[in-house]
Amino acid sequence: MGVDIRVEELSKSFGKQLIWGDVTLTIPAGEVSVMLGPSGTGKSVFLKTLIGLLKPDKGSVIIEGTDIASCSEKDLYEIRKLFGVLFQDGAMFGSMNLFDNVAFPLREHTKKGESEIRNIVMEKMDLVGLIGAEDKLPGEISGGMRKRAGLARALVLDPEILLIDEPDSGLDPVRTSFINQLFIDLNAQIDATFLIVTHDINSTRTVPDNIGLLYHKHLAMFGPREMLLSSEEPVVRQFLNAQTVGPIGMSEEKDADELAAEKDIEMPPLPPIPLQLEPSNGIPRRSQRPAGEWCRTNGITPPPGSFESSNAGLTPGS
Amino acid sequence: MASLTTSRALAPIGTAGKLFAFGLDVGRGLFRRPFQLREFLQQAWFIASVTIVPTALVAIPFGAVIALQVGGLIKQFGAQSFTGSAAVLAVVREAGPIATSLLIAGAGGSAIAADLGARKIREELDAMMVLGIDPIQRLVVPRVLACMLVAVFLNGLVSVVGVIGGYVFNVVLQDGTPGAYLASFTALAQLPDLWQGMAKALVFGLIAAIVACYKGMNAGGGPKGVGDAVNESVVITFMLLFVVNFVMSAIYMQLVPPKTG
Numbered sequence A: 001m002g003v004d005i006r007v008e009e010l011s012k013s014f015g016k017q018l019i020w021g022d023v024t025l026t027i028p029a030g031e032v033s034v035m036l037g038p039s040g041t042g043k044s045v046f047l048k049t050l051i052g053l054l055k056p057d058k059g060s061v062i063i064e065g066t067d068i069a070s071c072s073e074k075d076l077y078e079i080r081k082l083f084g085v086l087f088q089d090g091a092m093f094g095s096m097n098l099f100d101n102v103a104f105p106l107r108e109h110t111k112k113g114e115s116e117i118r119n120i121v122m123e124k125m126d127l128v129g130l131i132g133a134e135d136k137l138p139g140e141i142s143g144g145m146r147k148r149a150g151l152a153r154a155l156v157l158d159p160e161i162l163l164i165d166e167p168d169s170g171l172d173p174v175r176t177s178f179i180n181q182l183f184i185d186l187n188a189q190i191d192a193t194f195l196i197v198t199h200d201i202n203s204t205r206t207v208p209d210n211i212g213l214l215y216h217k218h219l220a221m222f223g224p225r226e227m228l229l230s231s232e233e234p235v236v237r238q239f240l241n242a243q244t245v246g247p248i249g250m251s252e253e254k255d256a257d258e259l260a261a262e263k264d265i266e267m268p269p270l271p272p273i274p275l276q277l278e279p280s281n282g283i284p285r286r287s288q289r290p291a292g293e294w295c296r297t298n299g300i301t302p303p304p305g306s307f308e309s310s311n312a313g314l315t316p317g318s
Numbered sequence B: 001m002a003s004l005t006t007s008r009a010l011a012p013i014g015t016a017g018k019l020f021a022f023g024l025d026v027g028r029g030l031f032r033r034p035f036q037l038r039e040f041l042q043q044a045w046f047i048a049s050v051t052i053v054p055t056a057l058v059a060i061p062f063g064a065v066i067a068l069q070v071g072g073l074i075k076q077f078g079a080q081s082f083t084g085s086a087a088v089l090a091v092v093r094e095a096g097p098i099a100t101s102l103l104i105a106g107a108g109g110s111a112i113a114a115d116l117g118a119r120k121i122r123e124e125l126d127a128m129m130v131l132g133i134d135p136i137q138r139l140v141v142p143r144v145l146a147c148m149l150v151a152v153f154l155n156g157l158v159s160v161v162g163v164i165g166g167y168v169f170n171v172v173l174q175d176g177t178p179g180a181y182l183a184s185f186t187a188l189a190q191l192p193d194l195w196q197g198m199a200k201a202l203v204f205g206l207i208a209a210i211v212a213c214y215k216g217m218n219a220g221g222g223p224k225g226v227g228d229a230v231n232e233s234v235v236i237t238f239m240l241l242f243v244v245n246f247v248m249s250a251i252y253m254q255l256v257p258p259k260t261g
C-alpha cells in the first residue's frame, strides 16, 4: 500500500557548491508526486539522496522509522528493498539481455525457480510493452525501450516506493503520453508511492496528485496539484505555465535590472487547470481526488475554463 | 586564498587516502561470499587476451637489448662466459616485472577503467547498489584477482620469451656459443630471483587493478569523464609501479645475498 517519505531539512553540496538546502516535505504514501525543476537543479541528486546513494550534509530522510541519511550500511541495503528505481537512461546492465536484466533482482533476492521467474519477468515485460524484445541487449534498443525495460526491472520486486528519473527525457510526445498513462495505471494497480522527477511541464500539469518545484537551490513549493496550478507565487506560476515573464531567466537567475524592469509588468493570467490523467480502465485510483476538490475546500477560485478538458493550459505542439 | 592553495596542494594526499580506503574495501570484499567465479574467469580471459600478444612482442626486443648491452659490457670485462647468466638475471629480475607492469597498466588497466567508467556514467553501478549488490564484491574483486593472476602469467611469459630472445641474439649475432650461454645460466641466477619476479608481478597486478577500478568507478561528467579516468589510471599506475619496483628490488637485494660465481 505504499509508504511515505519524510524529508526534513535536507541539504546537499558538492565541495563548496550548494546543490539545494533545507528541503522539507513529506511525499504521501500511495500517491503520485512530481518533482519539477530546471535542468541542473539537482533533481537526480535529490533522488539519489532519497535512496542513500549520496549522503546529505544535513537533515534526514525517514522511511518506516529509519533515517536513510544516518543508518548503517546493513539497514540501508534492507530498506532499499522497498524501492524500485528507474534511472534516467534505464541503467540496464550492458552485458545482459533484457530478460536477464529484469530477472536479475529476482535471482539475487528470491529463491524462486526459473519457471516462476520466467512468469514474473514476462508479466512485467508485458506490462511495459516489451514482449518479443527479451533477447535484445540494451545497446541494441532505443532509449525509450531502455526506459521501459528499466521500469520492468524496477517493478519486479513489487516495490512500495517507485522513484523515476526524467521518464520523458529523450522521448517523443506520443511516447511520453504512453509512459505517463502507464504510471497512472501502475499506481492504480500496485498502490505504491510514486516520485517522478522531470522538467516536462505538460506531464507535471496532468499526471500527479502532488507537485514540488525545486528552484534556485531550494524547494519553492510542494503540495497538491491544484494548489500549485492555481498559485499566484511568481516562480511557481512562471515555471508551471512555461512563461518568459517572471523571476526565472535564460540563465539560472535574471539580474536585478531585468527583474526591476519586469516588476510592474502584469504576469499573464493563469491558464485553466487541466483534468488529471485517469487510469485507462476508468476505475479511479485510491489516491485520486475529484477535480476541483482542493480548490473548493480551500476557497480558491480556479482560473476560468479549469477542469473542462485534459489538455487545458498545455503548451501547444508538445 | 591561502586555504585554497593548501587544499590544492593537499589534494593528492586526499586522493591517495581515498585510493587506500578503496583498497581496504576491496580487501574486505575478497572474503565476502559468494565468490564471483564466472566474472573472475571472464575477466582473466579478457585481460589475458588484450595483453598476451603485445607482451610477447615487447619481450623479444627487451631480451635482445639486454643481451646486446650486457653482452657488450661483459666482453669488455672479459667475462663472456657469464653472458647467459647476466641476461637471465636482468630479464627475470627487472625486465620481466617492468614489461609486465607496462602492459598490465597500459592494456589491462585501461580496459578495466574504461569498462567501469562506462558503467558508472550509465548509472549501472548505482542501479546495482539500489538492487542491493555491492559493486566492489561483484565487479572489483574478480577484476583485481584476475589482473594479479594474469600479471604473474605474463611475467613468466616475458621471462621465457626474453631469455629465448637473448639466446638467439647472443648466439646468432654476437657469435656466442650456445653451450656457454646455457651453461652460465645457473652461475649467477638463483631460484629466489624467480620468486621475486613473481611477487613483483602479483603486487603490480594488484596495484594496476585497484587504481583502474577506483578511477573507473569515480569517473564523472559524461563520456569525457571516462576518457579522463582511463588516462589518469594509466599515468598513476605507471608512476606507482616504477616506485614500487624500485622499493621491492631494494628489499630483495637486502634479503637475498647475491650468488657468487
Ligand SMILES: Nc1ncnc2c1ncn2[C@@H]1O[C@H](COP(=O)(O)OP(=O)(O)O)[C@@H](O)[C@H]1O
Binding pocket: A014, A019, A037, A038, A039, A040, A041, A042, A043, A044, A045, A046, B220
Ligand atoms: N557526484 C557529483 N559530484 C559533483 N557534482 C555533482 C555530482 N553529481 C551531480 N553534481 C552536480 O550537481 C548539480 C545537479 O545535478 P543533477 O542532479 O544531475 O541535475 P538535474 O538532474 O536536476 O538535471 C550539477 O551541477 C552537477 O554538476
Ligand SMILES: [Mg+2]
Binding pocket: A043, A044, A045, A088, A165, A166
Ligand atoms: Mg538528472
